[in-house]
Amino acid sequence: MKIFSGIKPSGIIHLGNYIGALRQWVILQDAHECLFCIVDLHALTVRVDPALLRRLTLETAATYIACGLDAKKSVLFIQSHVPPHAELAWILNTLAKISELKLMHQFKEKSKSNPENINAGLFDYPVLMAADILLYDATHVPVGQDQQQHIELARELARRFNSIYGKTFVVPEGMIPPRGAKIMALDNPAKKMEKTGSIGGYIALTDTPDVIRKKIKSAVTDSGSDVLFDEKKKPALSNLITIYHLLSGLSIPAIEKEYQGKGYGQFKKGLSDVTIDFLKPIQQKFSECMGDPGALLRILEKGACAARAQADKKMQKVKENIGLIA
Numbered sequence: 001m002k003i004f005s006g007i008k009p010s011g012i013i014h015l016g017n018y019i020g021a022l023r024q025w026v027i028l029q030d031a032h033e034c035l036f037c038i039v040d041l042h043a044l045t046v047r048v049d050p051a052l053l054r055r056l057t058l059e060t061a062a063t064y065i066a067c068g069l070d071a072k073k074s075v076l077f078i079q080s081h082v083p084p085h086a087e088l089a090w091i092l093n094t095l096a097k098i099s100e101l102k103l104m105h106q107f108k109e110k111s112k113s114n115p116e117n118i119n120a121g122l123f124d125y126p127v128l129m130a131a132d133i134l135l136y137d138a139t140h141v142p143v144g145q146d147q148q149q150h151i152e153l154a155r156e157l158a159r160r161f162n163s164i165y166g167k168t169f170v171v172p173e174g175m176i177p178p179r180g181a182k183i184m185a186l187d188n189p190a191k192k193m194e195k196t197g198s199i200g201g202y203i204a205l206t207d208t209p210d211v212i213r214k215k216i217k218s219a220v221t222d223s224g225s226d227v228l229f230d231e232k233k234k235p236a237l238s239n240l241i242t243i244y245h246l247l248s249g250l251s252i253p254a255i256e257k258e259y260q261g262k263g264y265g266q267f268k269k270g271l272s273d274v275t276i277d278f279l280k281p282i283q284q285k286f287s288e289c290m291g292d293p294g295a296l297l298r299i300l301e302k303g304a305c306a307a308r309a310q311a312d313k314k315m316q317k318v319k320e321n322i323g324l325i326a
């Protein structure tokens, strides 16, 4: 398998990003050829302060490493350091249909939450994402559930290009984890946990123990007091139990047994302890990485060089097949 995935530096990486995406990446890098990107061009689709974007880009890279990505096993790089991403996106734009882009849930949601800035980049985001993936002949793309529709589009664009211009791209598969593919917001279990959501909705990987306790204490729960996993009847609690399960490694029945008759308060205290313990080594490593930005930038430069070599080769083939003089 050849793996590609990325996270956009639109905020601080949260437990949903970790559980849905990063956690899989760390496992996959041991057995597969992997490229992991900080997709900074995607972050521009929402108005962002330049200094903040620079900081979040480095923080995202530091978080990748803190969570266990290893530059010796994976290629780690910043999207904008490899210009073929934008170049291929342009070419794929000539194949993508307005009608199919209009169907994208993320575009509809982001347009609703940012009505003052529904820009063309936001509309075109899935095409850039298709270019990210197709440039590297990725066979598999580990992502959370919210990205499934974008992966479908990437598959469709690969097939369309291949059928018009001859076999050029690998048709990639999404890899959606069986559990934790959609972690919900703590303050609104009907909404996905997101970096740009309300602050009480997400646990950032850099949140302090006090903040974590406060957020979990205020997390919305369902009626009743039994700690039971039931996504239909107890969606809020089931979301919290999923987090507990994936961070602690304890099975869901074992968690239910542990908190039988103890009520939501005890469970939330336990979940806070599990989360704080889980994040402690990640936060230590994150601080080390951020304390040596030179080393971080060297890793990213080396990664960009390796990615660029692959991307240039693919662009050469794309240009030849499409009739551009390469």
Ligand code: AQP
Binding pocket: 006, 007, 008, 009, 010, 011, 016, 017, 018, 019, 020, 021, 039, 042, 142, 143, 144, 145, 146, 147, 180, 181, 182, 183, 184, 192, 193, 194, 195, 196, 197
């Ligand atoms: N709540 C979630 N549960 C599980 N997986 C999630 N992912 C995002 N939210 C959850 C996965 O994390 C990766 C992040 O990709 P991204 O940053 O490029 O885009 P996103 O999906 O738009 O992430 P956010 O956190 O929701 O950011 P904002 O607020 O900026 O839009 C993807 O693999 C995604 O599926």
